[in-house]
Amino acid sequence: MLAAFWSAPGSAREFPHDPSGVAPQQLEPEDPFDLRTPPQLLPGELDYILHVESGRYLSQGPYIVDSRVQDTEDKKYLLTTAQVQALLQVHAKQQSLRRHPRDTGLSGQVQKQQARLDVIRRVFEQKGDPGLLGPIQTGPLLPGKANLFDLFLSQVSLIGTPPQKAAMQEAMVLLLATPTGRQLAKEFVRTGAKADISLTVVENSKVIDVNGKKFLFGSGGSSHISQEMIHVYLNEDYLKTDRTIQQHDMAATIGHELLGHGLEQIKASDAGVLEAYNGWYEDNETNAGLVGWIISAELGARLDNRHMWNYLRSPQAYHQTLQVTLPYYATTLSPDEIKDPLPVLRQRLSHVQKELDDIQKSIAEWEAWRPRIDHFINVHKMKRAAFHSLIEDIDNSVQQTLPAHRENCNAIVQHVEAAILRGESKSGASEIQQIQVQFAQAFLMREEEQVRSRRDYLSNLVRGKSYEAAYFSPPEPGQITWDELNKMVHADIHLRQK
Ligand SMILES: [Zn+2]
Secondary structure, eight states: OGGGGGSOTTOOOOOOOOOOSSOOSSOOTTSBOOTTSSSOOOTTHHHHHHHGGGTOEEEETTEEEETTOOOOGGGTTBOBHHHHHHHHHHHHHHHHHHHOSSOSSOOHHHHHHHHHHHHHHHHHHTTOOGGGGOSOOOSOSSTTSOOHHHHHHHHEEEOSOHHHHHHHHHHHHHHTTSHHHHHHHHHHHHHTOEEEEEEEOOTTOEEEEETTEEEEESOOEEEEEETTEEEEEEEGGGGGSOHHHHHHHHHHHHIIIIIIIIHHHHHHHHTTOHHIIIIIBTHHHHHHHHHHHHHHHHHTOOOOOHHHHHHHHOHHHHHHHHTTTOHHHHTOBOTTGGGSHHHHHHHHHHHHHHHHHHHHHHHHHHHTHHHHHHHHHHTSOOOGGGGHHHHHHHHIIIIIIHHHHHHHHHHHHHHHHHHHHHHHSHHHHHHHHHHHHHHTSHHHHHHHHHHHHHHHHHHHHTTTOOOOOOTTOOOOTTOOOHHHHHHHHHHOHHHHHO
């Protein structure tokens, strides 16, 4: 029964306590603990609390509930901030014992990693010279002892030409410089699974020039599992982008594919729910997305991923955008939607058809800027060169990115139509029933919890920040900006009358 998803297993009681829409800014020790209030929980902390005393504590909205408290008056069943802190202190103690059995300070290796991460952050912050990263260190850090890099690379083969391999190795070094990258790489090593990574052609991928730098527009990669072997395919266009941009993105993409999708696919396969996880479960992508974004943020990279900001603002808006981005996302579903998937898929189909209309309108709107720019050049005698950056923006949109988006949407229409046809068939209906059974397993419930805890951790990492434009290529001084052009158009007597 799927309704059980949203309350804890075995708990017959409901705790009807509506959170207020606004999280308290500060919590007193006796206030009910609120997951939304800074500083939020770290990854693993909520998990820990929910597993203490065989599931005594349950997560309910932003609150944590003590299932042993019968008294529903005065909200006594809501854990207070002081109670949560006491639990977390026990957790922290256990963690530090596990990590450093003897010494209390940071070990030499951890310090080295920390220093390396600081260098990387400075490179990204200074719009830096990639050479600052120094030679790529691939040998053991401690002679004679295998380090995490070697262990990880003994299970992950990099396939490609020498320059491709060098780029992938560099991305691996960056990935393993981050706390989350290291933690998940250790988990991967423990599974004993094997993976390979190679670069490949990605459909509808574009390399676009923006103010003299080359960026990738398109999917960064994909992954595929067959018999405990993970295959990661990275977009070969990465090597055509500027080196800093490549460094900036490739580590996060490998994290997304290998330690987001791949690692979780191994677990899903062990739990017997791989078909549901891979083919149908919407938060498979959310989880991988979070892993990649966290790695970017931990690297100190620019927070220029619109999907990330979209997700943090509204998971629903994020999924709706993905559904018109690539075919795969258009047919994955939430635990609620899998209960009755066909109406959802039909709705998605009309959503993507509307997106196709919007793309046409968008192209026309971009095109409408050309005569306005020409007006300032021809009538007001302004220099064409001052509009170079804006004209490049228009060209990129109408000739590259929007047509690529249109191609993807056409592929989505076919993909969703095929999924609807299959769902309407007899064999399709029984397939959906099997998937519904897999969705009801405890595994996917734990995944939902993990996504929530990673979301909290990421919110914490990026608190106080907002979308950062890709800083690598600001327009040159003297170039007219969109803001300025807008003002010029509004102030212009000829254009205003049109
Ligand atoms: Zn993905």
